[in-house]
Amino acid sequence: MSGDLNQAKILRNKVNRAAAKLKYNFYQTQIAAMHESVSHDWWKHMKTIMGLKTNDKSCMQGLANKTTDGDCGLLANTMNDFFVSVSDHLPRLNKSHKVFDVNEELPDQYVISVCTTFKALESVKANKATGPDNIPAWVLRNYANLCSRPSINC
Incomplete structure (x- = not known):
C-alpha cells in the first residue's frame, strides 16, 4: 500500500509542475501580446488575464x-x-443685471x-x-x- 502512496505523490508532483509550467507559459504569452498591443488596450488585456469580465456596454x-x-x-x-x-457658487442674475449691451x-x-x-x-x-x-x-x-x-x- 505504501508503494501506491509514493507513486501517487510522484504523480501529483509531476502534475503540479506541469500545471505551473503551463500557467507560466500562458501568462508569458498574454503579457507578450499585451506589449505588442496598443497601450489603451492594456487594461482590457489585464482584465482578461485576471479573469475579470470586460464591460463594453455603451448605453x-x-x-x-x-x-x-x-x-x-x-x-x-x-x-x-x-x-x-x-455654477451654484456664482451669484444669480436677475433681469436688472446688465452683463453687456445687447446692441454691442x-x-x-x-x-x-x-x-x-x-x-x-x-x-x-x-x-x-x-x-x-x-x-x-x-x-x-x-x-x-x-x-x-x-x-x-x-
Whole structure:
C-alpha cells in the first residue's frame, strides 16, 4: 500500500509542475501580446488575464444600472443636478443685471459655437478615464448633440 502512496505523490508532483509550467507559459504569452498591443488596450488585456469580465456596454441603461439601480430618470436628474452645481457658487442674475449691451457686438474670442462644442465632444476618446466630474467619456461622445446645445431654463 505504501508503494501506491509514493507513486501517487510522484504523480501529483509531476502534475503540479506541469500545471505551473503551463500557467507560466500562458501568462508569458498574454503579457507578450499585451506589449505588442496598443497601450489603451492594456487594461482590457489585464482584465482578461485576471479573469475579470470586460464591460463594453455603451448605453445609458448600463450606467443607470450601475449608479441608480436602473432608474434612467434618476440618472438624468443626477446628471442635471451636477451640471447645475457647477455654477451654484456664482451669484444669480436677475433681469436688472446688465452683463453687456445687447446692441454691442460680443468679441469672437468669447463666443464658442454649438458646432465647435459638438465637434470637441464628438472627438472625445470614449475609452479614456472619467474626469473630476465622473461623467464617462462615452456619455459625452455619444450624446454630444445634446450636451453641445445650451439648455433653456424657464
